[in-house]
Structure formats: structure tokens, C-alpha cells
Amino acid sequence: MNFNKKLTVAVSGAxxxxxxxxxxxxxxxxxxxxxxxxxVLTEEEGKxxxxxxxxxxxxxxxxxxxxGFKINSGDGKSNFSVNGRIQSDYRYFDxxxxxxxxxxxAVNADTFDIRRAYLTAKGNFRNFVNYEATLDGAGSHxxxxxxxxxxxxxxxxxxxxxxxxxxxxxxxxxxxxxxFTERDWVASMAPAVNKGIMIHGVPMPGLTYAAxxxxxxxxxxxxxxxxxxxxxxxDGKAINGRLTANIAEFMGNKEAIAHIGGxxxxxxxxxTMAAQFLSFRTNARGTVFFxxxxxxxxxxxxxxxxxxxxxxxxxPFKASGEVAKMNFSQGGQxxxxxxxxxxxxxxxxTGETYASSYKNGIIDRLTPxxxxxxxxxxxxxxxxxxxxxxxxNGNDWANNQLAPTTGxxxxxxxxxxxxxxAKWIIDPNTRxxxxxxxxxxxxxxxGYNTSSGTTVTTASxxxxxxxxxxxxxxxxxxx
Numbered sequence: 054m055n056f057n058k059k060l061t062v063a064v065s066g067a068x069x070x071x072x073x074x075x076x077x078x079x080x081x082x083x084x085x086x087x088x089x090x091x092x093v094l095t096e097e098e099g100k101x102x103x104x105x106x107x108x109x110x111x112x113x114x115x116x117x118x119x120x121g122f123k124i125n126s127g128d129g130k131s132n133f134s135v136n137g138r139i140q141s142d143y144r145y146f147d148x149x150x151x152x153x154x155x156x157x158x159a160v161n162a163d164t165f166d167i168r169r170a171y172l173t174a175k176g177n178f179r180n181f182v183n184y185e186a187t188l189d190g191a192g193s194h195x196x197x198x199x200x201x202x203x204x205x206x207x208x209x210x211x212x213x214x215x216x217x218x219x220x221x222x223x224x225x226x227x228x229x230x231x232x233f234t235e236r237d238w239v240a241s242m243a244p245a246v247n248k249g250i251m252i253h254g255v256p257m258p259g260l261t262y263a264a265x266x267x268x269x270x271x272x273x274x275x276x277x278x279x280x281x282x283x284x285x286x287x288d289g290k291a292i293n294g295r296l297t298a299n300i301a302e303f304m305g306n307k308e309a310i311a312h313i314g315g316x317x318x319x320x321x322x323x324x325t326m327a328a329q330f331l332s333f334r335t336n337a338r339g340t341v342f343f344x345x346x347x348x349x350x351x352x353x354x355x356x357x358x359x360x361x362x363x364x365x366x367x368x369p370f371k372a373s374g375e376v377a378k379m380n381f382s383q384g385g386q387x388x389x390x391x392x393x394x395x396x397x398x399x400x401x402x403t404g405e406t407y408a409s410s411y412k413n414g415i416i417d418r419l420t421p422x423x424x425x426x427x428x429x430x431x432x433x434x435x436x437x438x439x440x441x442x443x444x445x446n447g448n449d450w451a452n453n454q455l456a457p458t459t460g461x462x463x464x465x466x467x468x469x470x471x472x473x474x475a476k477w478i479i480d481p482n483t484r485x486x487x488x489x490x491x492x493x494x495x496x497x498x499x500g501y502n503t504s505s506g507t508t509v510t511t512a513s514x515x516x517x518x519x520x521x522x523x524x525x526x527x528x529x530x531x532x
Contacts, residue, residue: 121532133176138531140168146339147522167191208254218244219263219295220316222362226415233474234486234525235338238393238445239377244293244318245273259302261414264294269320289322297414310411312364320356337490337523342465343447351383369401395443402436418481425479435478443470465494486527493520
């Protein structure tokens with residue numbers, strides 16, 4: 054080999070080895086192939102340089118992007134990633150002419166809102182320890198999730214910290230991937246973010262389990278601080294469990310989902326219920342239609358709750374639903390229940406399959422067949438249409454236990470909701486959602502006197518209303 058040839062090989066090798074520090078694996082291969090094809094390098098020399106590059110890359114690790122910026126160690130046993138999401142919403146409400154002066158106030162105001170803004174650091178250490186810390190820039194709690202997990206295997210993992218407890222299908226599905234802009238009432242009744250310990254895993258493909266022991270809470274996310282223990286007489290704990298099976302996965306059918314599951318939880322000796330401690334609002338994030346009053350207070354109550362769920366999907370068609378109830382009990386008082394259920398129907402008009410987005414008992418990220426990349430794009434992204442019917446039943450609660458008993462606002466206990474939605478998923482990380490939600494309260498919920506059963510017109514509430522029409526729009530990006 055002459056001097057110039059040797060110099061060329063040496064320089065080429067040095068440049069390509071440095072490229073390994075920036076994880077340019079594809080570019081390196083292309084350059085080597087080009088040099089070999091032009092006769093600058095022999096095939097043996099090309100293989101030698103490529104081998105040196107791969108060895109260097111393996112030793113240094115890689116940096117890349119796939120649904121988040123990720124660093125992988127050279128031995129492949131550790132990784133660290135930075136992820137985030139932002140959901141920017143617009144909400145419009147129509148509760149009838151003149152109802153804008155009702156005491157519902159801001160919740161019925163047409164508004165732009167940053168619904169969620171998360172920044173997450175998470176990773177794995179030596180294929181044994183998983184961890185996550187998520188900052189919530191739009192909520193009341195700065196740290197949304199912070200947990201550490203020992204992963205003995207995919208079959209057995211033990212998690213400590215603050216995270217979502219086993220419960221409702223829709224509650225456990227990330228807000229990035231739910232069917233509509235807002236979750237249903239079933240998800241509000243289930244346990245959500247709390248502090249505790251959980252064992253969970255996937256003992257075999259298609260089967261999942263989880264069991265937790267944690268602080269208690271009345272409704273979803275109450276365990277993040279709202280119902281913190283107030284003393285030794287109100288420091289009871291919660292036990293929650295969930296089990297799911299995907300029969301289609303057992304059968305090896307990759308085009309379908311046949312998911313069934315259930316969850317159960319028991320909260321023991323919660324802090325005494327305060328006024329308006331149980332509160333539900335419409336599925337459009339509007340009117341607060343159900344609130345308890347001080348007369349409903351239980352002293353250190355117990356709560357039993359549970360639900361059943363299903364997903365049936367084939368190709369681009371999906372039906373899913375849940376039914377749940379929660380029971381409040383305390384010695385000397387009659388038990389009271391709240392019940393809710395919903396059913397969703399969804400269709401991916403662009404032909405993607407829901408089975409491709411199903412992962413370990415929940416719906417996860419959907420990848421369009423062809424991403425939309427701009428006005429000159431040949432891809433359309435994924436387009437989805439959905440319908441939902443929901444029912445809320447709080448008939449166990451007497452009028453004098455709901456807030457307020459007289460005046461400008463009253464609670465509704467038998468509520469129906471219908472929603473229609475369209476979703477444009479332009480790529481795996483970006484989507485736009487448009488929902489129309491109609492809620493029927495069954496009776497006037499402002500200006501209603503629960504004692505006499507009549508409506509009352511006041512200066513602050515000139516038009517009692519019995520239904521809410523809403524439009525929700527969301528622009529979402531996550532990585």
C-alpha cells in the first residue's frame with residue numbers, strides 16, 4: 054500500500070471512530086460503503102474500520118431519539134431518557150341564555166388552558182432498577198410522579214414512591230392516549246396517584262397483575278396530599294389490586310384485542326369527610342354537578358370500590374367500556390354508593406390497527422401508517438372518530454347531604470352524557486383532538502331548591518339550566 058493510500062485509510066478511520074461518539078451509526082456505514090465502492094478502500098479495510106467504529110460505539114454508548122431523548126450505556130445495561138408533554142386546550146360551554154351569571158363561575162367560562170405540562174427524567178440502571186421523576190408545570194403539585202422500582206424480571210417488579218395505583222383502565226391509560234380529551238367519571242372514582250408500595254408484572258404475554266398498599270384517598274389523585282393522614286385515628290391505608298387478560302394475545306392474534314379485566318380497592322379509616330369532599334364535574338371539564346355538604350360527613354369512613362373493564366378490537370375498529378362503583382361505610386350510618394359506567398366506540402378511518410397500540414393491559418402509543426409532515430406531505434397521519442355514552446348515579450345521597458340544600462346551585466344525582474370526537478394523529482408524538490360533549494343533569498342544577506323542588510331566580514342566577522353543551526379542543530405534543 055502506497056503512502057497516500059495509507060494516509061487515506063488512517064484519516065478515514067480516525068474520522069469514523071470520532072463519529073461513534075455522536076452515535077452516527079447509519080452515517081458511518083454509508084460512508085464506509087461509499088469509500089469501498091469508489092475503490093478508495095478495499096472490502097477488508099472497510100470491514101476493519103467498521104469493526105473499530107462499532108467497538109468504539111459499544112464502549113462509549115449511544116445517544117438518540119425515539120419518543121424521547123435517550124442515552125444508552127455501552128454495555129446496554131443502563132439507560133437514561135428525558136421526556137415531556139404539553140396539552141394546550143380550548144373549552145367552550147353553552148348552558149343556556151343568561152346562565153353565565155350562575156355560581157358555577159369559572160368552570161363554565163370559555164377558556165384557553167394549559168391542561169398538562171410535564172417534564173420527566175426516567176431510566177434503568179443495570180437492568181435491575183427503574184426510576185422516574187416527573188415535574189408538573191400546570192398542576193398544583195410540582196412533583197407528579199417520583200418512584201424507584203426493583204425489576205427482578207418482567208414477571209415481578211416492586212415499586213416504591215408516588216405513582217398510579219392499580220385501578221380503572223382509563224385512569225391507568227396515559228392522558229396522551231385516552232379516547233377523548235377528558236376521562237370518564239369511572240376514572241375519577243378509581244384510585245390514581247398516591248404514595249405506597251406496589252408489586253406488579255407480566256407473568257406471561259397477555260396477562261398482567263398489580264397489587265398495592267398505600268395511603269388512602271376519596272377520589273382519584275386525592276392521595277397526593279388532599280387527604281393526608283390527620284392523626285393516628287385517621288391514618289388508615291388502602292389496598293388495591295388489578296388483573297387483566299388479553300385472550301387474543303394468548304391465541305397469537307396480532308390483529309385483535311380481546312381484553313377483560315377487573316380491579317378492587319379498600320380504603321380503611323380515611324380522614325373525616327369535609328364539606329364538598331366528593332365532587333364530580335362533567336366529562337367536558339365544566340359544571341360541577343355533584344358535591345357533598347357537611348351533613349354528609351362520615352367520621353373516618355371506609356371505602357370499598359371496584360370495577361370491570363373490556364376492550365374488543367379488530368383492525369381499525371374498537372369498543373371499550375367500564376362499570377364501577379364505590380361504597381362508603383361507617384358504623385352507625387347507612388352505607389351509600391356512587392355508580393358509573395361508560396362505553397366507547399372508535400374507528401381509525403385511515404386503517405391503522407388498535408392491536409398495534411395495546412401494551413400490557415392498556416392502550417399505548419399509536420403510530421400512523423404514513424406520518425403527515427407538511428402541506429406537501431404524501432402522508433395523511435391517522436384519523437380517528439369516536440362516540441361515548443356515560444352514566445353517573447348518586448341516588449343514594451339524600452338532598453340534605455348535597456351542597457347546597459337551597460340557593461343558587463344544587464347537585465344532580467342521575468346524569469347522562471354523550472360525546473362525539475375526532476382525532477388527528479399527525480405522527481406518533483403529535484395529535485389534535487376535537488370533542489363535542491352533551492350532558493343532561495336530569496333537573497335544573499342552578500337556582501334549584503332541593504327542599505321544595507322548585508327553581509329560584511336570583512340576581513346572581515337569572516337562568517337555571519339542566520344541561521350543558523361543550524366543545525373541547527386540544528393540541529398535544531409529547532416526546
